[in-house]
Amino acid sequence: MTDSPSYVPPRVWTWQPGNGGAFAAINRPTAGATHERALPVGQHPLQLYSLATPNGVKTTVMLEELLELGIAGAEYDAFPIDINAGEQFGSGFVAINPNSKIPALVDRSGDAPVRVFESGAILLYLADKFGVLLPRTHAARTECLSWLFWQMGAGPFVGGGFGHFYKYAPSKMEYPIDRYTMEVKRQLDVLDQRLAEQRYLGGDDYSIADIASWPWYGALVTNKVYDAAEFLDAQSYPHVLRWAAEIGARPAVKRGVRVNRTWGDPAQQLPERHAASDFERSSAHEP
Secondary structure (H helix, E strand, O other), rough: OOOOOOOOOOOOOOOOOEEEOOOOOOOOOOOOOOOOOOOOOOOOOEEEEEEOOOOHHHHHHHHHHHHHHHHHHOOEEEEEHHHHHHHHEEEEHHHOOOOOOEEEEEOOOOOEEEEEHHHHHHHHHHHHOOOOOOOHHHHHHHHHHHHHHHHHHHHHHHHHHHHHHHHOOOOOOHHHHHHHHHHHHHHHHHHHHHHEEEEEEEEEOOOHHHHHHHHHHHHOOOOOOOOOOOOHHHOOOOOHHHHHHHHHHHHHHHHHHHOOOOOOOOHEOOOOOOOOOHHHHHHOOOO
């Protein structure tokens, strides 16, 4: 890897392990399992294997919102996947997500287990399964899904683009930081203009569109990821800030962000979740 403006790509690219960046040790250009590792299975029909990154938080917030609505069938076991240790390349995890990315869900409530991978697919699956957090009328459902898939397409520019080059790349490079900052600010402006007109992304009602977007954009403007709120001039997006604060105050969201979290404030960590009482026990153990 070079920052030189005279860099010429080779005719055929060759992988150089450890080629820089915070996650170089676990990145590779091939798919599939690297080792045998069975996944644990808890007592509930829904089994989640994840980590409290923004994509992982989408699913835990969704599950906690379902439980907040009194849907007993949404009880779940959540097991952490240590991506820094390469656990996403274990045979058990690859069997439920061949893309080796968190989160991944297994629904064991039917005759045969159903695997669901990719965070947007998990949100849609759970919304359809339980009939909530997704509008039922055709026009409203379509609007909600448009914003859900907007986040799926926009998110990589935030994480793999802006986040990588601003926060994690081994050296600061003006061109990629400038390019991805411009795009992330454009996305924030898209959200701000929408949220100036509507309380939530899909309209009047909170939905999976908000659950998908909040862990990324809410975290950006409140300085929870990349330490970049000042750099992005987050105060210039007042409607995003209003939306971020409103969603962040929801009880289910406060619980969901703790699940599978293994870093930061110990009071906010709940590496495994198997019952609602786990939150109380975790808090009780803090000094």
